[in-house]
Amino acid sequence: MTPERLAILDDAITRRQPDLTVLMDNVNKPRNVAAVIRTCDAVGISKVHCVYPHDRMSSFGGTAMGADRYVEKQLHDDALNAVSQLQAEGKQVLAAHLSDSAVDFRDIDYTKPTCIVLGQEKRGVPEATLAAVDQHIIIPMLGLTESLNVSVAAALILFEAQRQRMRAGMYTSGSKMSDEERRRLLFCWTQ
Amino acid sequence: MTPERLAILDDAITRRQPDLTVLMDNVNKPRNVAAVIRTCDAVGISKVHCVYPHDRMSSFGGTAMGADRYVEKQLHDDALNAVSQLQAEGKQVLAAHLSDSAVDFRDIDYTKPTCIVLGQEKRGVPEATLAAVDQHIIIPMLGLTESLNVSVAAALILFEAQRQRMRAGMYTSGSKMSDEERRRLLFCWTQ
Numbered sequence: 001m002t003p004e005r006l007a008i009l010d011d012a013i014t015r016r017q018p019d020l021t022v023l024m025d026n027v028n029k030p031r032n033v034a035a036v037i038r039t040c041d042a043v044g045i046s047k048v049h050c051v052y053p054h055d056r057m058s059s060f061g062g063t064a065m066g067a068d069r070y071v072e073k074q075l076h077d078d079a080l081n082a083v084s085q086l087q088a089e090g091k092q093v094l095a096a097h098l099s100d101s102a103v104d105f106r107d108i109d110y111t112k113p114t115c116i117v118l119g120q121e122k123r124g125v126p127e128a129t130l131a132a133v134d135q136h137i138i139i140p141m142l143g144l145t146e147s148l149n150v151s152v153a154a155a156l157i158l159f160e161a162q163r164q165r166m167r168a169g170m171y172t173s174g175s176k177m178s179d180e181e182r183r184r185l186l187f188c189w190t191q
Numbered sequence: 192m193t194p195e196r197l198a199i200l201d202d203a204i205t206r207r208q209p210d211l212t213v214l215m216d217n218v219n220k221p222r223n224v225a226a227v228i229r230t231c232d233a234v235g236i237s238k239v240h241c242v243y244p245h246d247r248m249s250s251f252g253g254t255a256m257g258a259d260r261y262v263e264k265q266l267h268d269d270a271l272n273a274v275s276q277l278q279a280e281g282k283q284v285l286a287a288h289l290s291d292s293a294v295d296f297r298d299i300d301y302t303k304p305t306c307i308v309l310g311q312e313k314r315g316v317p318e319a320t321l322a323a324v325d326q327h328i329i330i331p332m333l334g335l336t337e338s339l340n341v342s343v344a345a346a347l348i349l350f351e352a353q354r355q356r357m358r359a360g361m362y363t364s365g366s367k368m369s370d371e372e373r374r375r376l377l378f379c380w381t382q
């Protein structure tokens with residue numbers, strides 16, 4: 001660990017956005033989970049939430065490119081508990097979902113504390129979760145296929161959040177973490 | 192083929208953007224090629240260009256979700272010839288590339304005829320191609336990993352193009368294809 005590397009890690013922590021996250025509700029393919037996590041790192045997300053019936057998180061592919069080292073995963077047995085927890089933290093919980101009542105993803109204010117719920121490759125976000133979240137958001141599609149790859153959908157929404165948060169100065173306004181949390185992360189990342 | 196299905200196909204053709212495309216320069220993994228093509232369909236791209244030493248296009252994964260049926264693939268042996276061809280068609284050719292001289296991808300006018308060059312998973316866009324294109328564009332990243340998945344990078348750029356073209360009314364201003372091209376596509380899609 002050189003002083004230069006330490007400075008790079010510390011700067012990345014300063015840009016971390018603890019009030020932005022995703023909840024993957026039974027996203028199945030490890031390569032999709034890995035691609036989402038790689039994107040999360042790029043927009044400054046420090047922790048993601050995953051609902052899994054079993055712990056399958058061990059079987060990551062290579063495509064996270066080391067990002068899984070820098071993004072924490074909190075596992076949940078139950079999506080509804082996870083949604084409640086995130087709402088109790090003051091986050092708006094938005095399900096990425098292809099429905100007629102969904103709002104265009106570009107019309108959302110992502111500078112607010114936000115969690116994006118992503119659904120399973122085949123079946124999408126489960127009904128019960130859809131009923132529990134605050135709003136559904138949709139990425140408008142102009143072709144013939146019905147949906148985007150889940151990691152692509154995640155990236156489009158998260159980079160819209162990144163765009164809004166960059167414009168609002170939220171990556172340059174100093175760390176949003178407590179000193180304790182900051183030191184804990186730095187310790188984890190340098191092990 | 193019901194009349195309803197025919198109308199859906201015909202509407203999709205009306206939204207097609209023949210002056211927007213991508214050139215995949217040795218993108219290796221079939222699942223990445225498939226994910227890019229699925230996204231291309233969603234933003235109304237009717238034809239993509241692929242540079243391959245050999246024809247590997249046969250080995251698609253399932254993740255194009257049928258999009259490869261609706262998006263034509265033109266194969267090229269040589270990237271430089273492909274870039275010349277696209278420039279001769281009047282397109283600005285932009286390489287998605289992580290370099291210091293690259294322009295932020297959101298500062299580009301994508302309502303102009305445009306081709307986005309995407310590079311290989313490991314090595315990126317080759318030097319010779321980088322020298323031949325009109326400009327390099329970059330997606331700003333705020334974390335610790337060095338690059339995004341190629342299909343994620345493609346989606347972010349293409350949906351920025353979609354956003355600009357939607358705003359400019361380019362999806363609702365009537366077909367940009369000749370009647371002949373329109374009929375040819377409809378014929379292909381209904382076989």
Ligand SMILES: C[S@@+](CC[C@H](N)C(=O)[O-])C[C@H]1O[C@@H](n2cnc3c(N)ncnc32)[C@H](O)[C@@H]1O
Nearest residue numbers: 096097118119121124125138139147148150153
């Ligand atoms: C492959 S899609 C699931 C498709 C599923 N058949 C459905 O209708 O929900 C996987 C996940 O990606 C997200 N997704 C894909 N395309 C989307 C779009 N255009 N708008 C919003 N979310 C999308 C959603 O979270 C979805 O649950």
Ligand SMILES: C[S@@+](CC[C@H](N)C(=O)[O-])C[C@H]1O[C@@H](n2cnc3c(N)ncnc32)[C@H](O)[C@@H]1O
Nearest residue numbers: 287288309310311315316329330338339341344
């Ligand atoms: C995994 S990246 C290649 C990384 C390679 N080591 C490099 O430095 O070019 C594969 C392709 O995705 C695109 N890409 C990935 N992240 C990008 C970013 N942040 N900005 C622009 N293009 C990106 C580029 O076309 C790149 O060639």
